[in-house]
Amino acid sequence: MALPSPNPTPHEPDIAMWGGVGSGKTAFLASLSVALNRAEGANEGWRIIGADDVSNSELTRLRTNLLEHRIFPRPTDVLTSYNWLVIGPPTRGRRVWWAPWKRHPARAPKITFSFLDGPGGLFGKSEYSVSKEELIKSLVKSRGLIYLFDPDRRGQISDAFKNLDVALREVESQMLGDDKYLDGKLPHYIAVCITKYDEPNILRLAEEYTDHGLELPRVPDDQARDFFREVLARDLDQNAGIIMRLLEASFHESRIKYFVTSSIGMYADPDKGFDPDDPSNIIDVPGQDQKIRGAVHPINIMEPVIWLGRMLYPKTMGRER
Amino acid sequence: MSTVRAQWAIHGKLDRSWEEYAVIDSSHEPLARSDFTRIIDLFKSGTMEAHEQTKVGTSYFTGADGQSWVGLSRQSESDSRDGLGRIFAITEFVCVPWRELPASRVSYRALYDALNKRGGLPGPQPVILEVAGYDAAYLAGKVTDIARAAAALLLTGEHVCVVGADHLDFRERLDFLDAAAALLPYGFRRELAVSTWTSSSTRHRIRLSFAEVAPPDSTFKLQWRPDGSARVHDVPGSERIRSYVMQYEETLRGYQGQAMTNLIGFLAGQIEPRSFEKPEDCRSALSLLREPLPEPQPKPRPQPLPKPLEPAVRDQHTMSAKSPVQLLEDVLDAFRRWDRPRLGQLILRLRELADAGIPDPDRLSCRQLVRTSRLRFQSYRLNLPELQSFVPSLVNLLFTAPVQTGDIMEVILPEDKERRPTLNLRQLVCEELALLPGDQLSPAAKLLVADFSGRKQLQSMLSEMADEKLMEAAYELQSEVPTRIAVDEIIRRLFQEKSNMIDIVGQSNYLLRPIRFIASGEERIRYYRNVINACLGSPPRPEGLETILRQVSEIPEDFRAAAVLEAPPRSSSVLLTAIVMDDVRRQGLEGTPTGIAIDDRLSRMATPATEPTQTDEQTDDQDDDQDDEKPRRLNRVRNTLEGLFGVRFFGILVFVFAIAMTVVLVVRLR
Structure with missing residues (x-):
């Protein structure tokens, strides 16, 4: 019996994303456009649009759910692809030697981000699955990775380990089998995101790494790795400690960057601002979806994407670390 | 009604679970849980989002023993939450061996209704589903141009996606999918995956589905329109495939009303498995469509009884074994003989039968019998209790709610409009239909019945009818006179400058189809002129004409002529742009470099000059040309x-x- 082929993905993914069940992958994507709109300072002026009608409508849906309906995305059931364009602020026009009297028009950096968002538990399944195969393919073909780790999964760290371990083994067996990568490391840039920083217990755990000098607390990027190590060390599961070693053994150390992120941020009262004793931005409504309590203040959501963009497109965006 | 044994599974999460979506319960034999996981995984149509309607989809697969299965899933929101407090989706899945389906000619809607009626799914044994019979007349009533186009396009082997139908209830979408599938030989259902909703950002394997936006690939996109109109223009692939699809669609257009019902019945009999991936199967579908439909089987004559009995006694013995047609024949016979004792019993039995409902083929035969009956009733007999109880039962037997014009046209004849001292059976049926509550008749059927009941009834019906219903009636009516009445009434309301009516007419393609149905040549142009004139309002402005022409998809030549005749001053560029861009669209040049160049050129041509005289214009044009050169x-x-x-x-x-x-x-x- 002939099985129809699925409608093809129009773009190969530049960036792939993976993480365990409920690690916040879709919420990350939903808040990306909000983060870009809210950005100030060096990251100001960035925006995101859909590269086609489908991605545009998905982007609108994700934004509407987050900002208007004030709800989180439902658990992802099936592999979903998003093809987005992230457009930066235009650079100053350049002069060229053959026409020094005129300035060339300013050009905005434009990066295609094609994400594949799949159910978190795909790698935990031992049996073959079409979606799992496609997700592995996307990890192999992409050049940048976003790995989401949920530190609030009480007793679920072993899942996260299994998820990471299986995925890395599959990708390594496909990429390192031949002599293409002589150093035995995967060539990707990887942004490791420790998610759900807005959860009160994570905030408490991150207390000593937190920079309180800002409107909302935040773990600076140079502290993120240490915080990740602490999160893993506190877990009773003996595999937890291996997660960081697994990552640093599989990728070049210079190509890994850690971020402590939150898709919705902490609750900040419009008049009084952030209250450390009342940080939760989520309300539990019986029989309904959980609601977002106040304004959405994404923390470190656009930064991993812009960092990967800078690493992957140094000419367009200017490389920095 | 028939029964099928279905295997079942439930896919979702357990309450407060931290696990991923999985099959959480299922029947045991002969399919394993891994089979269910595989098949549900393969035919997922996208993550179910908040505020989404129930999703119904079909799928197919081959079991480990080589047996083919056809599945149906119903996905809805759960009452529980997962470990992270998120509401998740629950999918109820049933599947039936393909070999059991053709025997019962199960439709998707019937399978869904059976699953719905069944309630909970018990384990681990299979579930017995009571599935309604294949209702060709019901499916024929759901066939629209979009369904025809979808059926023809499916034969290319590509996916087909219908957009713009977000507002429809999922059951209406399921009926549409069923109707499109019914326009293909039944054997294709063995490999047809459909879904009432898909997310185009998901890489799904659904051949025919609804979505908000069509996927950006080779999937065919069909735009849902309220009047159901659609036409296949651009079919990629070889010229042969293109011509083949066009022919299939065109051939389907040749079937209307009863002929469509017959065709669907015929196609349902084509049960040998077919594949969309095999060009020869698709080609043979067209040849099948062009074959003359088989003649209906002659009605079985009542078997002669061993011993002749008195009519009343005989009926008492055999009534329960009689078919509805035979029973109706007996009733008419009793009326003819005015055999009152026998009549009472027969009418009683007929009423019971009508209340219980009869199969569609029997209903069609009964309609034919009434249509050909020569029985007439003197007016003094109309108040007799036998007749008073017979006619409502007869109407109940002949029709199911909501009654459509096609159903009525199968019973009445044009000459029934003439009134004589005696009334025939069809006229009595018509009068009874006029008494039915409003929701029992479609708007078009109401107009048709009123037209047959006399001018007064028609006038009162028209004056009460809402604008939307009137428009619906104009599109649905398949009879010239009432369509003309509806169109005239719409134009009359348009001239009263009711903005609501103007909007409705705009959304309904400016009455193109009903006017094409009732008029030709100059008369048709006159009708179009009236519509354009009324919609332009007073004073007419070029922008108004532009709006009208933009809303009309595929502007026909006679509509163009009417637009020229009604065009306000200084609207030549609007007309030219609309007509040329319509041609660009028809030739599939929209968005291509040529299409964009034409658009640009038209925009430049439309740039207003500063009050030029005729000679100035000519000079300007020459200068323009020289400047351009x-x-x-x-x-x-x-x-x-x-x-x-x-x-x-x-x-x-x-x-x-x-x-x-x-x-x-x-x-x-x-």
């Missing part, structure tokens, strides 16, 4: 040079040349 020549030279030397080299050349000329000038000046 200069940069064009320069560009040509530049392009040639650029082609030869490249852009940078050309820039350098010009720069060096300029410096050289400056040096020469300076030297000379010295």
